[in-house]
Structure formats: structure tokens, C-alpha cells
Amino acid sequence: MTASELYRRALQVIPGGVNSPVRAMKAVGLEEPIFAARGEGAYLEDAEGRRYVDWVLSWGPLIFGHADPETVEAVVAAAREGTTFGTPTEREVELAEEIVAAVPSVEMVRLVSSGTEAAMTALRLARAATGREPFVRFAGGYHGHADPFLSEAGSGVKTLGIEAGGEGRVVPYNDLEAVERVIEGAACVFVEPVAGNMGVVPPADGFLEGLRRLCDETGTLLVFDEVITGFRIARGGAQERFGVLPDLTVLGKIVGGGLPLAAFGGRAELMERLAPAGDVYQAGTLSGNPLATAAGLSVLRRLTPEVYEELERKGRRLDALAAYGRFERVGAMASLFVDDYPALFRHLLERGIYVAPSQNEAMFLSTAHGEVEIDALIAAVEEFSA
Ligand SMILES: Cc1ncc(COP(=O)(O)O)c(C=O)c1O
Numbered sequence: 421m422t423a424s425e426l427y428r429r430a431l432q433v434i435p436g437g438v439n440s441p442v443r444a445m446k447a448v449g450l451e452e453p454i455f456a457a458r459g460e461g462a463y464l465e466d467a468e469g470r471r472y473v474d475w476v477l478s479w480g481p482l483i484f485g486h487a488d489p490e491t492v493e494a495v496v497a498a499a500r501e502g503t504t505f506g507t508p509t510e511r512e513v514e515l516a517e518e519i520v521a522a523v524p525s526v527e528m529v530r531l532v533s534s535g536t537e538a539a540m541t542a543l544r545l546a547r548a549a550t551g552r553e554p555f556v557r558f559a560g561g562y563h564g565h566a567d568p569f570l571s572e573a574g575s576g577v578k579t580l581g582i583e584a585g586g587e588g589r590v591v592p593y594n595d596l597e598a599v600e601r602v603i604e605g606a607a608c609v610f611v612e613p614v615a616g617n618m619g620v621v622p623p624a625d626g627f628l629e630g631l632r633r634l635c636d637e638t639g640t641l642l643v644f645d646e647v648i649t650g651f652r653i654a655r656g657g658a659q660e661r662f663g664v665l666p667d668l669t670v671l672g673k674i675v676g677g678g679l680p681l682a683a684f685g686g687r688a689e690l691m692e693r694l695a696p697a698g699d700v701y702q703a704g705t706l707s708g709n710p711l712a713t714a715a716g717l718s719v720l721r722r723l724t725p726e727v728y729e730e731l732e733r734k735g736r737r738l739d740a741l742a743a744y745g746r747f748e749r750v751g752a753m754a755s756l757f758v759d760d761y762p763a764l765f766r767h768l769l770e771r772g773i774y775v776a777p778s779q780n781e782a783m784f785l786s787t788a789h790g791e792v793e794i795d796a797l798i799a800a801v802e803e804f805s806a
Contacts, residue, residue: 423467427452441576442479445777448762454774459486461788464774472774473793477784479776480648481673483727483752484719485788491677491718498714504706511713518720519675519683522655523646525665529685530694531708535647535672536564538682539610541694541702542668543568546608546641548700549690556602556640557610558593560618560780563645563670569610574617579778593621596630603634608641608668613658616648616782619755620748628664635667641690647672647682648782653751655723661751677715680706727787734785740798744805752785756801767804773797 430437438444443453455467462485464474474486484491498511512531519529532538543566547553557563562575570577571586589606591598593615603609609631615621635642644666650657651674659665667690672682685691695701706712731752738754741747745758758764761779768775773796775783 421467423452423455426455426467441580442776442778442781447579448765448777450766450769450777453777461485461487462786462790462793470772472769472772473789473796475773475775475783475785475789475797476781477786478678479673479781480652480753480784481676481678482784483652483674483723483731483786485786488678488719488788490722491715494677494714494718495679495711498711501710503711504709506705509708509710509713511710511717512708515675515708515713515716515720518717519671519685522720522723523650523669523671523685524656524659525644525667525687526669526685527688528691529671529683530691530702531681531683531713532702532704533680533682533706533709533712534564535645535670535682536566537704538647538670538672538684539563539569539645540566542643542670542684543608543610544702545684545690545693545700546643546668549693550607550639550641552605552607552640554606555588555608555610556599556606557588557590558612558615559590560593560621561610561612561615561645562617563610563612564647574615574780576778576780578618578780593618594624594627596627596634599631599634603638603640606638606640608643609635610643610645612648613644613646613662613664613666614649614653614750614753616753617780619757619779620750620753620782622748622750623658623662628658628662632664632666641667643668643670645670648753649750650675651720651723652753652784654728655725674719675716676712677717677719679709679712679715681709681712681716730787731785734789734791734794737791737794738785738798741801744801753782754785755779755782758805764801764804768797768800771796771800773800 568587570584
């Protein structure tokens with residue numbers, strides 16, 4: 421079945437034909453999205469059998485590439501034992517231990533099913549712990565689609581130009597003075613420690629340290645949304661890489677090994693405010709799902725220092741893209757900003773290279789991307805720029 425036929429059917433039964441707005445490709449001038457059939461390593465194959473080098477990687481989770489054999493094996497073995505129980509399992513404890521060991525500020529963690537849920541609950545917890553309602557966040561940041569986070573958000577909200585209601589005192593990223601003006605009385609500062617939803621924007625020197633200081637001075641909690649950066653730019657995420665510890669951390673994507681799993685964690689005394697230990701309610705039928713914990717564990721246990729050295733080496737090769745536009749990279753996440761991004765997107769797609777259909781989304785490296793794939797991207801961008 422062709423993508424056009426599938427899309428026509430999808431439009432009849434799914435709003436806009438997609439289950440997440442960022443999958444639509446109208447913003448880059450394409451009528452229909454890519455319908456994926458299968459993936460292997462760095463490659464994605466669409467419903468019509470076309471193969472692409474995939475720089476989207478399901479928007480970040482696949483650090484070992486598509487259909488990583490060990491992950492698949494772990495999920496299949498787990499599925500044979502039952503797909504959900506709604507009662508605690510050993511792997512949940514193991515995954516929580518793995519996360520606590522990896523992420524410097526996290527002493528206790530709760531597993532949920534999506535980054536949206538994790539961020540939403542981290543905000544609820546911060547509000548309960550401080551007894552304050554307002555909070556500070558940054559324009560162009562994205563913390564999932566819970567109501568408080570939507571106004572001036574990045575990612576698909578920005579790509580589609582949607583202006584939704586939201587809460588929070590929204591200030592420009594990397595602007596400490598603006599934070600200082602609005603932080604008094606806030607429950608928390610919610611921040612992507614490396615912005616990844618307005619393209620990649622690294623934190624300015626001293627920005628994260630400044631946030632930590634302002635939070636300490638005002639009794640405000642610092643929340644790092646490490647849904648993208650967690651296990652990607654270092655095993656312990658941005659907090660390890662930059663040496664600044666938040667009070668609460670939101671995780672997603674890689675932590676679930678490509679299955680629906682996310683998490684939030686922090687100091688024990690804060691986390692124990694959550695029910696049933698405390699009075700802040702949060703729950704989930706599929707939280708800590710056995711297939712997702714199997715995938716997450718399989719991936720996290722293999723994320724050794726050598727993996728990050730390899731990703732950094734490959735990242736440095738990718739830095740050649742800086743010759744063709746503003747290029748930003750932190751570890752295995754990167755963005756190339758060019759004037760006519762839609763034209764670049766189509767140029768690459770015609771050459772079998774799939775990058776995100778919006779400049780607001782990052783490019784992701786996996787261990788499955790080799791020199792061949794990296795050089796092909798650089799050559800195609802060079803050809804575009806010529
Ligand atoms: C930084 C950040 N936070 C939260 C989310 C929401 O996660 P999910 O899509 O799993 O709900 C995303 C999704 O891309 C994200 O990039």
C-alpha cells in the first residue's frame with residue numbers, strides 16, 4: 421500500500437492522519453508523512469520499501485539504532501512471561517537502581533509511561549513541596565503536552581505556530597536576568613539543560629550554575645527536563661556533563677529503550693511526598709511495564725563510557741556541517757540551522773536521508789551510525805549548499 425493510500429485512510433480515522441503532530445510533514449512542503457515499515461540500525465524503511473539513513477530515531481530513544489538485537493531479545497523474552505501485571509516486578513526495582521546509580525542527583529525515582537506524564541507530575545510535586553503555584557520556564561522549551569507547559573512551547577507547538585493557553589512565567593532561554601526578575605515565589609524553574617525543542621541550543625556559560633544559585637537563594641526547586649539529554653549527552657545526562665545538580669529530574673526516551681517508559685526522580689525526601697509514601701497523587705496502569713523495563717534495562721546496562729566516547733568521536737566528524745550553517749552539537753544531539761530548512765529537508769529525503777521535518781527538532785546520533793552515514797549526510801548538505 422502506498423503512503424498516499426495509507427494517509428488517505430488515516431485522515432478518515434485519525435485527526436490530521438498522525439498520532440503526534442510532529443510526524444506531519446506539511447511544514448517542509450510534503451503532502452504526507454513517512455509511513456515506517458521497519459528499521460535496522462541507522463536505517464528506516466518506509467511502507468513502499470524506500471530506505472533512509474534515519475537521523476530522527478523516533479525523536480531520540482534509539483541510542484543503539486533500530487531493532488537493536490539485544491533489546492528486541494529482551495522484550496520478546498519479557499513478553500513471553502506476560503505483558504503487564506499491575507503489581508510490582510523485579511525489573512522495576514532493577515531499572516530504578518540503574519537510574520539512581522547513573523543520574524547524580526536522583527536518589528529515588530518513579531517510573532511512568534511518557535515524558536508528558538513525568539513532567540506533569542514533577543510540576544505537581546514541586547508545587548506540593550513548596551506550597552507555591554507559579555513556576556518559571558523558558559520560551560521554546562518543551563515539557564510534553566500537559567496544560568501548564570503549552571504557551572510559547574517549542575517542538576510541534578512552535579512548528580505549527582499554535583498558541584495555546586498555559587501557565588508559568590515564561591522567559592527567554594539563557595537569560596539569567598529575566599529569571600531573576602520573576603523567580604520570587606515560584607515553586608520551581610523548569611528547564612531543558614540543553615534546549616532541544618527549538619533546535620539544539622546549548623546552555624550559555626554559567627547559565628545552569630546561575631539557575632542553581634537563584635533557586636537556592638529563593639527556596640525554589642530546580643527541575644531539569646532531561647527527557648532528551650538523559651543518557652544521551654552523558655550516562656548521567658546534562659547534570660553529569662555540566663556538573664550542576666537539580667532537585668528533580670525528568671527522564672524519557674532512552675531510559676525506556678524505545679518502549680513507552682519515562683521517569684522522574686530526585687532527592688528521597690522530596691520523592692517520598694508521592695503517594696503512597698506521601699500525599700501527592702500519581703498513578704498509572706502501565707507504569708513500569710514489564711516490556712518497557714526489559715528494554716530500558718537492556719539499553720542502560722550497555723551504556724558504558726566507551727559508548728559515549730564513540731558517540732563523541734562520531735559527533736566530531738559531524739561537526740563538518742558547521743561549514744554550511746549555524747551548527748550546534750552537544751554530544752549525540754545536534755542541529756544545523758539554515759535559511760531554507762524545508763528545501764534542505766526535501767533535498768536530503770530525495771537522497772535517502774531522513775532528518776526531522778522541522779528545524780525545531782534535533783538530529784540524533786546512534787552507535788549504529790557509521791562514517792559512511794555521517795559522510796553521506798555531509799556530502800548531501802554540501803551539494804545542497806553549492
Ligand atoms: C524535553 C522534553 N520533555 C518532555 C517531552 C515529552 O515526552 P513524551 O513525548 O514522551 O510525552 C519531550 C518530547 O519530545 C521532550 O523533548
